Amino acid sequence: MLAEDDARHPIAFNGSEFRVWKTMPEDEHYYGLGDKAGPVDHRGFSYTMWNTDAYGWEEGTDPLYKDIPFFLALRKGRSYGIFLDNTWRSQFDFGHAHPDTYSFGAEGGDLDYYFIYGLDPKQVIERYTDLTGRAPLPPLWALGFQQSRYSYTPQSRVEEIARTFREKKIPSDVLYLDIDYQEKNRPFTIDPQRFPDFPGMVRSLDTLGFKLVAITDLHIAKFPGYKPYDEGLAGNYFAHNPDGSVYSGVVWPGASVFPDFTWAPARAWWGTLYKDFVSMGVRGFWNDMNEPAVFMRPDKTAPLEVADRVDSGGTETQRALHNVFGMENSRATYEGLRKLQGNVRPFVLTRATYAGGQRYAATWTGDNSSTWNHYRLSIPTLLSLGISGMPFAGDDIG
Template sequence: MNINHDKQVSQQHAGVVERWEKIDNRFYFYGPQTVLEVKVVSDTVLRFRFSALGNFSRDFSYSHAHTYQESIEKLEISEEEEYFSIKTAKIDCEIQKERMLIKILDKKGLVISEDEKGFHWEEHKKYGGEIVFNTRKGQASEHFYGLGDKSADNDIREKRFENWGKDTYAYGKDTDPLYKNIPFFIGLHHKVAYGIFFDNTFRTYFDFGFERKNATSFWADGGEMNYYFIYGPELLNVVETYTNMTGKPELPPLWALGFHQCKWSYYPEKQVREITSEFRTRRIPCDAFYLDIDYMDGFRCFTWHPEHFSNPKGMISDLEKQGFKTVVIIDPGIKIDPNYRIYKEGLEKGYFCKRMDGPLMKGAVWPGECNFPDFTRAEVREWWAGLFDELMDTGVRGVWNDMNEPAVFEIETFPDDVRHDYDGDPCSHRKAHNVYGMQMARATYEGVKKFGHNRRPFVITRSGYSGLQKYSSAWTGDNVASWEHLSIANSQCQRLNVSGVSYCGSDIGGFIGSPSGELFVRWIQLGIFHMFCRVHSSGDHGDQEPWSFGLEVELLTKKFIELRYQLLPYIYTTFYQHVKTGVPTLRPLPFVAQEDSETYNRQDEFCMGDNLLVCPILAEKVDGRWVYLPEGKWYYYWDDKVHEGNQEVWAEAALDRIPLFVKAGAVIPMAPIMQYVGEFDPEQLFLHVYASAEEHTSYLYEDKGDGYEYTQGESSYKTFVTASEKKSYTITQRIDGTYDPVYKSYEIMVHGLSFTPKSCEVDGEKVHMDVINPDKNLIRFDAGKAFAKIVIKG
């Protein structure tokens, strides 16, 4: 919808406030026919609901944000001559009596967000109801981030976007809309950050100064003007709050953070066994192996092809013994076949979506003509979850939901008149489209968890709405084997992370087309730093197993997949921090260096967790690149050279390297290389300590890696503090929790001491110390896994 706000003569605006009232932490401001509800959710979060007709619909959202409530330290309201002022401990909100325009300020008086036209609406002539708008003033030098998987630059100012989940095969830079519908963005100006979550599931639009550079807008084709304002002032604070509002995931099984191999399609069973055997023979680590649609009988969900996979339980059991977890695809389309049990059940119970005048929604997808379950109906979700009983009984460990925008051949998606239950609030597809994929993932998650034998579920989805992270990981869809798409994947995963979806990745190597060996290696180098790490390709364009490109590429691919497995303790810790607090696992540079305006337009660099900075190589035939480092000192991972921050540095990175930096002072836990998670019980865990003149704190989270004992306290969270004095360096460890890991000791490597080390004491006892590189003061020694204090003296 190409709306020009300046030319809308039919738009209506909120009238003058005639009266107001307060009910608990909610304030109501009434005009001649409009009403504004302001709910103080916390000292930093305000919710605004506008009604053009003076009454509100049921307060319900699949994001679950409407149930979020935090403690409020301070809440006051005063009435001035021209406005009302609501004050919390962190922000002030002014509501103008004329047109209910809203202004939000921090306690220093800085205007963070201010309405220009504010809430306005116009009648939807075609469907009825209102098209609802909010137009705000653009602030000086404002930057914008978020909105999920948009394939645009990280900073989306002067851009316009649409949320209407779409199967966008071979999308490109700035293609819009894409698969996911996350109506949440973050603004940054004057080094102060805020967020806006527009919780509306209709087709929504966002304009960040595209139409007029001094105005930003968001609007929807129906529903309510219902949005949350989230005050930072830190960018990471905004993301953490939003993620807590819409739901944090549970910990995935540790194997799901390993390397995954997928293709459309691996079949029959003979090929599956051949490919998995090659991984083990070539000693290339891999934990998950995927079966695409060809494992099914005629693409019928929850079935197995009788010839391709005559004994799936036996095959999956054999793969499990070799360390492979089997993940299978499940799409929403249920083939119309009177001899197909799933179809007959859905038909008899009335679980399929209907058109407005009564017939079932029918559309062609992979099985041919299909009907589609209404996942917005609780009873249907429960039925769908129950269908996973037999599938999980075969030994399947994860499920991959595809085509759930929903995608339909020839007509793209469901027509607008398709009806949905919407959990007791019947509606058309116009309202349910953007949540359909997430509700399918939700039902899948519930089934995988229920029949997973007390193991943590693993689900992956292509489509979703705000809150999808509660149920599923995600990937970025049908990308292309090109250097441009490598860059797009880097931006998309950063953007998804700051939109609440940390468990994400791209199809490494590109789904469409065949990458060169060089591109494949560079993509692997990036992919190992995404929480979801999977190679996936369309088989008709050529193979993308690590050995498909020749020996040099195979060995380089193996090297970086091995690095992924070495870093799993650090990656798992980073994911735990996300689960615990909502902090994203990947952090674009502005989100770690907000005070440094040089970072605001940086595209490529990002931090993974607290202590690693990554900058992929995004061009062919280059052997390095310039990288911007935030404040502090940074070690180049490959040679231990120390660089000062607040500047660009040149990173040598031939094909056997990716620019990777470690924050000075960090303790990086690393595991021995395994072919799969749990292959053997290690004797030691490796701690790499990067010396710094400044005190620094690092963490290590540990549990069994699967199951739910961690929720009963069987976990440990270790805090390492490093500190330097003139001729000594100390490392202390505090252990919280009861989990006792299987390894017996640490092997500790200390990099870059500022003095020549002469002795090392662990809890007061002198231990043997090897000097690995005297020029760089690189030393190695062993310590018990429960040590309290290490002192290295010069």
């Protein structure tokens, strides 16, 4: 028997919630679940799956940025995986509550999970990614060293950094621009004072052998006259409050609205917003703050009652869609770049994602600190992401 239901705890339903218990052999160990801070072996711990803006996270901070409700079990060379295909807030307990039982459940949605057998861990992960998809081949330059910080500004400083790297013969293939290149922190804009010749800067970086990755947060400033806001409002592409009004939350630009990334027309429109940057030669894009993060709220995200349209028709609230919001944001970016760039391989970096997000974007471990402890924590966190089907993952160092 590889995975046995616990006879003492039958599957339980409580209103919309459910929970599944299974026996936990004393020599079985558990891995995966995406970015979890702490030991790579999850035995003895419990975890919540709810994409969260976890600035300055530390060992034991939970939840973090990604919801990947898949784990790998290993015992005496035998292995299997369980994938809970549920996007609501969920929880996994590996012997924390009961030392001889592990369990998982969610606050709502369907009880729908896959048992995945494999002769070894590699085969389990192969079969899991057969189901959820695999990462596309990235552009070659994306495998090089990528230099980023908060934040390089103005244009002269960006160009100075590039020249200094080359003068000192420090290998690097990529420079990142955080929000300071934007006008009033509005995505898809360029501050003409700080970056007076943005296309020329991109060309000069390319001459020095640098590809440029620019941040494009998913929030759109609520400001008439700002093209993405005007277009999105005209197309009715934004998430709504229960009363039918457009939801607005405070983020970097101030009052902001949020596209319906779970709805194909909104994703297609979002993809068109990259046209100008692509024509300038910007080669990669960084989707940050896409849990979605919202300032001035204790839960740091959009209210659970906010509704988004879905591809199957109708709407769902953030209770069901919160955990897939980041993945659908990176999907919209990736699919838009596929259309705009032709045969050029897209590069998208996302902070938040869900199971299957590896099809659209690479990821990193979010806002850590420049400490030896975070350097140490990065190793098990990256291993957990790899086991969870995210092969292209990195972290901030230095």
